[in-house]
Amino acid sequence: MNDFDSVADWIAAAFLLVGAFLCLTAGVGLLRFPDVLSRMHAGTKPQVMGVLLIMIGGAIRLTGWSVTWMLLLVAVFQLITAPVNAHMVSRIAYRRRHVAPEHLFVDELGVAPRGAEVQAGERGRRGDEPADAPVDQGPGPTVAEDDEAEDPAADEPAGGPRR
Structure with a gap:
């Protein structure tokens, strides 16, 4: 064994x-953080960096182009899917009202930015629309409200309609 293999082993x-430590901290953050936005942050930032570092360590230690291309492909998919996942989780949490307004610096979908006071006569989304502007009712019904809607199949027995 030459010195290069020893140095490459230590670097890998x-x-x-x-x-692995970053992936562990991501898992601990998912369990310990109190709200959705903090958990989303913990589940994406250190986890993606941890997986990328593991892929780099594997690429240094393992040999062959097929292994290197596979590790590169895993890293690219991780970089593509993690931000999309975080975006979708945050949108769902916001629409289901699991995000506390005091945790937002700017609420572009809600009533007013943090710290801004809405005057008594202003009913618009951002407080800069006239008082006679139509009121935004916010996001649509939640899934629970959708489930409570009338369902014609709900009156039928569990096995379907009898003939």
Whole structure:
């Protein structure tokens, strides 16, 4: 074994350990943080970096182009899917009102930015629309409200209509 293999092993081990630590902190953050936005942040930022460091450590240690391309493909898919996942989770949490307004700096979909006071006669979304502007009713009904809607199949027995 030459010196280069020893140095490459140590570098790969360092990348793998730091990546594993970041993935562990992401998991602990998902369990310990109190609200959706904090959990979403913990589930995406350190986890993506941890997976990328593990992929780099694997690419340093493993040999062959097929392995390197596979690790690169995993890293690219991780970089593509994690932001989309975080965006969708945050949208669903906001629409289901699981996000506390005091945790938002700017609420572009809600009533007013944090710290802004809406005057008594202003009913618009951002407080800059006239008082006679139509009132925005917010997001549509939740899934629970949709389930409570009349369902014609609900009156039928569990096995379907009898003939």
